[in-house]
Amino acid sequence: MAEDPALRRRIVAVSLKSYLGYAETLDWLAAAGRVCSQGTGAVEVVLLPSAPALVPAVALGRESGFAVGAQDLSDRPAGAYTGELPAALLAELGVTYAEIGHAERRYLFGETPEVVLRKTAAAVEQGLIPLVCVGEGRLGDTAPAPLDDAVRESVYQLEELLPQLPPEQPFVVAYEPVWAIGADQPAGVEHVRTVAAGLRQALVGFPAARVIYGGTAGPGLFGQLGGTVDGLFLGRRAHDPAGLAAVLAELGSS
Secondary structure, eight states: OOOOGGGOOEEEEEEOTTOSOHHHHHHHHHHHHHHHHHSOTTEEEEEEOOGGGHHHHHHHHHHHTOEEEESOOOSSOSSSOTTOOOHHHHHHHTOOEEEEOOHHHHHHSOOOHHHHHHHHHHHHHTTOEEEEEEOSSOTTOOSOOOHHHHHHHHHHHHHHHGGGSOTTOOEEEEEOOGGGTTOSSOOOHHHHHHHHHHHHHHTTTOTTEEEEEESSOOTTHHHHHTTSSSEEEESGGGSSHHHHHHHHHHHHHO
């Protein structure tokens, strides 16, 4: 099945990680909601606050036009799993997306490829859209990986998941080279383009899949990437809602 670019609506996702307190998160959501209310409907916006703010985020998203994602979910069903966040509970709350496989989860919290697989399956079973992070390197790396290694490792991480996903399943692949997360600059344009092309090739037959770039992403980057990705995954550069507004304007006019 050939991919139809028209099916791939542009998308901007923003993760707050755990930088903000609860009151700060609510203030940020309100400001981001105002940005989304004034933005273009051609771009889907997904906001991923910390777990305690998911309920008010969903309510605000319905008013302001953004979707809500959870930064994590359990690989276990509802039951005797203390402290876990089951996919069924997230779906009941009205959450749309579930982030899976971020480098911090893999390397700080020991999440193995098997755990990432189970989380992906749990999300799909409950009707959540997986936002799966892939990328080369290890936390603490600061030098760019060789391009061939970057393509190989990122595509391998993606291909491990594809047997879990029906061809028609909507999902998002966030390419985040680990050495660029929290760095001063994003990965180079040609580096991102080349890895994105490799990911696209792996996704032939999955027409509802989208590829986005994260890793110090911010205003001005999407245009440089020349349509090789479907959007951006923002972090600290969207903590000021003006940064989010600038990115949405860029995607809406490109």
